[in-house]
Amino acid sequence: GQNIDQPTEMTATEGAIVQINCTYQTSGFNGLFWYQQHAGEAPTFLSYNVLDGLEEKGRFSSFLSRSKGYSYLLLKELQMKDSASYLCAVRDATGANNLFFGTGTRLTVIP
Amino acid sequence: DSGVTQTPKHLITATGQRVTLRCSPRSGDLSVYWYQQSLDQGLQFLIQYYNGEERAKGNILERFSAQQFPDLHSELNLSSLELGDSALYFCASSVRPEGTYNSPLHFGNGTRLTVT
Numbered sequence: 001g002q003n004i005d006q007p008t009e010m011t012a013t014e015g016a017i018v019q020i021n022c023t024y025q026t027s028g029f030n031g032l033f034w035y036q037q038h039a040g041e042a043p044t045f046l047s048y049n050v051l052d053g054l055e056e057k058g059r060f061s062s063f064l065s066r067s068k069g070y071s072y073l074l075l076k077e078l079q080m081k082d083s084a085s086y087l088c089a090v091r092d093a094t095g096a097n098n099l100f101f102g103t104g105t106r107l108t109v110i111p
Numbered sequence: 112d113s114g115v116t117q118t119p120k121h122l123i124t125a126t127g128q129r130v131t132l133r134c135s136p137r138s139g140d141l142s143v144y145w146y147q148q149s150l151d152q153g154l155q156f157l158i159q160y161y162n163g164e165e166r167a168k169g170n171i172l173e174r175f176s177a178q179q180f181p182d183l184h185s186e187l188n189l190s191s192l193e194l195g196d197s198a199l200y201f202c203a204s205s206v207r208p209e210g211t212y213n214s215p216l217h218f219g220n221g222t223r224l225t226v227t
Binding site: 004033035040041042043044045048087089098099100101102103104 | 113115144146151152153154155156159167169199201215216217218219220221223
C-alpha cells in the first residue's frame with residue numbers, strides 16, 4: 001500500500017523561505033512529484049525527483065532521500081501568489097507505475 | 112493552460128442519476144488518468160488508460176466505469192449517484208504511462224459534480 005504524509009497547513013511571510021515536508025511509505029518507489037494547486041483549479045507540475053539530492057528550478061527546489069522515505073519542497077522569496085496547496089505524489093514501482101497523492105499542504109503567504 | 116480539456120465544468124444532478132464526464136488529452140498524449148478530489152481530501156486515483164486499453168485501476172467503485180476511445184478522448188461514467196460522490200473529478204494525461212520527469216501528468220481544470 002501507499003502512505004504519504006504532509007502537514008495540513010503552513011503559514012509564511014512574503015519574501016521568506018518555507019520548507020514543506022513529505023514522508024512516504026510505498027510498495028516500491030519510482031519517483032516523487034510535487035504539484036501546486038490553487039483552490040478549485042487544476043494541479044500544475046512543479047518538480048520531479050527520482051535520485052537522492054536536490055533539484056533546483058528557479059525559486060523552487062525539491063529534495064529527496066530515498067533511504068529515509070523523505071522529500072521536501074523549498075520555496076524561496078515567497079510571493080502572495082504562492083498561496084496554494086502543495087501536493088506530494090509518489091509513483092509506485094508496480095507494472096502500472098501509478099501516481100499516488102498525499103492530501104496536500106495548504107500554504108498561506110501573509111504580507 | 113495544460114492542454115487537457117474537461118467538460119462539463121459543473122454538473123448538478125440528483126441521487127440515483129447517471130452522468131458522463133468527458134476528457135480530451137493533450138495533443139500527442141496517449142495515457143489518460145482519472146482522479147477524484149473530495150473536500151479536504153487528496154487526489155484519489157480512479158483509473159488509467161493507455162492508447163485505448165485499461166492499464167490500472169485504483170479505488171474506483173463498481174458504479175463507476177470509464178473508457179478511452181480511438182481518438183484518445185476518455186469518458187468517466189458515474190451511475191446510481193450518491194451524495195458522497197459530490198467531488199471534483201480531474202482528468203490528467205501524459206505522453207507515456209510512466210509519468211517521468213519529462214512526461215509528468217498534466218491535469219485538466221476538472222468537473223465539479225454536485226449530487227443533491
